[in-house]
Amino acid sequence: MTAATAAAALSRASLALPTPPVRIVHLGLGAFHRAHQAWYTAHASDSDQWGIASFTGRAGEPGDSIVRALRDQDCLYTLALRGPEADEFEVIGSIVRAHPANDVDAFIDYLTDPQVGIVTATVTEAGYRLGADWRPNTDDPVVASDLASLSAGSLELESPLALIARGLAERRDAGAGPVAVMPCDNIPDNGDLVRTGLLEFAAAIDESLVSWIDENVSFVSTSVDRITPRFSEQDLASARDAGFGDAVPVVTEPFINWILCGGFPAGRPAWETAGAQFVEDLAPFESRKLWLLNGSHTGMANLGRARGLATVADASADPECRDLVEAFWSEVVRHLPAEVEAEQYCRDLWERFENPRIAHLLDQIAEDSLAKLRVRVAPVALAERQAGRSGSGSAGVIAAWAANVIALDGRRDALQAAIDAALEDSDPVVALVTLVATDLGADEAFVDEVRAQI
Numbered sequence: 096m097t098a099a100t101a102a103a104a105l106s107r108a109s110l111a112l113p114t115p116p117v118r119i120v121h122l123g124l125g126a127f128h129r130a131h132q133a134w135y136t137a138h139a140s141d142s143d144q145w146g147i148a149s150f151t152g153r154a155g156e157p158g159d160s161i162v163r164a165l166r167d168q169d170c171l172y173t174l175a176l177r178g179p180e181a182d183e184f185e186v187i188g189s190i191v192r193a194h195p196a197n198d199v200d201a202f203i204d205y206l207t208d209p210q211v212g213i214v215t216a217t218v219t220e221a222g223y224r225l226g227a228d229w230r231p232n233t234d235d236p237v238v239a240s241d242l243a244s245l246s247a248g249s250l251e252l253e254s255p256l257a258l259i260a261r262g263l264a265e266r267r268d269a270g271a272g273p274v275a276v277m278p279c280d281n282i283p284d285n286g287d288l289v290r291t292g293l294l295e296f297a298a299a300i301d302e303s304l305v306s307w308i309d310e311n312v313s314f315v316s317t318s319v320d321r322i323t324p325r326f327s328e329q330d331l332a333s334a335r336d337a338g339f340g341d342a343v344p345v346v347t348e349p350f351i352n353w354i355l356c357g358g359f360p361a362g363r364p365a366w367e368t369a370g371a372q373f374v375e376d377l378a379p380f381e382s383r384k385l386w387l388l389n390g391s392h393t394g395m396a397n398l399g400r401a402r403g404l405a406t407v408a409d410a411s412a413d414p415e416c417r418d419l420v421e422a423f424w425s426e427v428v429r430h431l432p433a434e435v436e437a438e439q440y441c442r443d444l445w446e447r448f449e450n451p452r453i454a455h456l457l458d459q460i461a462e463d464s465l466a467k468l469r470v471r472v473a474p475v476a477l478a479e480r481q482a483g484r485s486g487s488g489s490a491g492v493i494a495a496w497a498a499n500v501i502a503l504d505g506r507r508d509a510l511q512a513a514i515d516a517a518l519e520d521s522d523p524v525v526a527l528v529t530l531v532a533t534d535l536g537a538d539e540a541f542v543d544e545v546r547a548q549i
């Protein structure tokens with residue numbers, strides 16, 4: 096498609112695009128969903144059979160304006176594949192309905208339709224509202240209120256897993272058959288995590304729903320990969336300049352990868368025809384992605400910000416950030432099997448990170464760093480310690496976070512040495528917090544706050 100034809104009108108009639116039937120329901124109508132799962136669905140050989148009804152992850156936020164904008168353009172949008180030299184534009188047609196998260200009636204209507212066979216989510220890790228034990232965090236007022244609503248049969252629901260639990264109860268009652276639930280967030284074991292959390296919400300409706308889910312719902316775990324930065328005003332302007340009258344385009348990198356593990360009892364698009372890979376054991380691929388890419392992103396975000404840098408591309412050109420990443424990677428690759436070709440993945444990563452035309456903001460990536468360190472860096476540190484090595488590459492990433500958070504830039508080296516020592520403990524993140532409290536003189540309120548997040 097050329098820029099000129101797309102500029103004419105973003106409508107299915109003018110672009111002669113079909114409207115596939117809704118068979119996938121998604122929660123989390125963000126940039127990543129539109130760059131990744133929607134792209135794979137649009138590129139599958141049976142794309143005319145699989146339409147997506149997409150809901151925002153939570154109502155009442157600026158994201159709701161996406162719903163209005165998408166509805167005004169037949170749910171079509173332009174995806175700019177931003178290479179180091181130029182953009183390539185494509186109109187994506189797999190999303191066919193858009194809703195705010197509080198349109199619970201619409202969500203239930205889809206779930207009670209036997210044609211609908213897949214529920215997917217990209218609501219961020221925090222959006223699942225689960226504790227470290229993967230159970231609903233009942234200290235969270237939204238969770239407490241949703242559990243009460245589920246018990247009382249009220250549709251006043253706010254959290255994604257409460258909504259899915261209610262939808263599944265209605266599906267069971269409607270006899271609409273089995274379904275697959277598939278989270279696509281950067282979380283290890285994301286299918287199992289969602290299953291564990293969801294069953295607790297389901298139990299609040301009635302215990303028999305738990306066994307119905309066990310028998311009728313599959314939970315698919317996924318490793319998802321495509322760098323998709325938060326959309327900027329400049330992106331909007333460049334899409335317009337390219338001739339696309341689109342209120343909500345998405346900018347992403349050309350690279351894309353999707354690895355899935357699990358069954359689809361009510362069918363699925365032929366995603367493998369678009370390049371998705373189905374595996375029996377997701378763990379090595381998931382660790383490769385979460386440790387090498389996301390772990391180093393967290394490291395660069397923290398060290399880079401402390402060094403006054405703004406984007407991943409800036410950090411990739413900074414010798415200190417590169418050294419930090421290389422030291423961490425040299426530890427990671429020891430714990431990945433040969434089949435995942437970790438060294439090649441690292442070489443490709445530098446190329447992806449260096450893309451000067453992708454403005455991936457370190458501030459965005461640094462959000463919730465502590466929770467991310469726990470699953471993306473701490474396991475490598477522990478594995479290194481268990482193998483009798485220092486784990487100092489992993490400790491450097493943790494130190495970069497601590498230095499950034501507690502504004503100890505000038506003392507990074509001292510902090511690193513202290514963390515190396517603290518890694519003798521079983522959980523380096525807990526060790527770090529203790530260390531911050533005792534050795535580095537952080538005030539108690541800060542330590543309490545950090546502990547509360549662990």
Ligand SMILES: NC(=O)c1ccc[n+]([C@@H]2O[C@H](COP(=O)([O-])OP(=O)(O)OC[C@H]3O[C@@H](n4cnc5c(N)ncnc54)[C@H](O)[C@@H]3O)[C@@H](O)[C@H]2O)c1
Nearest residue numbers: 123124125126127152153217218219222280281321322323
């Ligand atoms: N952007 C990327 O490069 C990328 C790549 C791989 C995976 N991911 C995964 O996708 C997730 C979303 O990324 P994005 O780029 O689409 O972000 P985004 O900000 O564009 O969209 C996030 C979506 O999640 C919802 N959400 C956010 N916080 C929530 C909460 N507390 N409760 C319920 N819903 C909530 C929002 O409503 C929105 O629909 C990431 O957290 C990550 O796990 C992103």
Ligand SMILES: O=P(O)(O)OC[C@@H](O)[C@@H](O)[C@H](O)[C@H](O)CO
Nearest residue numbers: 281319320321322323389392460
């Ligand atoms: O918020 P996070 O840390 O889960 O993700 C921030 C980035 O690291 C992430 O969006 C990557 O760009 C993505 O995971 C690439 O596939």
